[in-house]
Amino acid sequence: MAAQTxxxxxxQKEVLESDIPVLxxxxxxxxxPxxxxSPTIAEIADEADGFKVVAVNADEAMPLMRKYKIFSIPTLIVFKGGEVYKQSVGVISKEEVLDLLK
Known part of the structure; x- marks a missing residue:
């Protein structure tokens, strides 16, 4: 299963107002890249426990790209309590993605 689009x-509703962390x-x-x-993100989404995983198409979300100063993709951002908690740019391993959530 893929991450929720x-x-x-x-x-705002799905990420910033979430009561659990959001990747x-x-x-x-x-x-x-x-x-x-993508397969790593899908695997993590399938195994998500205590957090959720969503995907944002950068081409369709320029206001978010500007707001969060995203200049390269893939970019992963973990939001906790509506705030940026951790961020990573580029392809990283499953373990590194999971480390972002700690």
Missing amino acids: VTVEDF VDFWAEWCG CKML
């Missing part, structure tokens, strides 16, 4: 319109994957269809990271 989140748009600019529902980002957000900013990606794009044309992005090779995003495609490399």
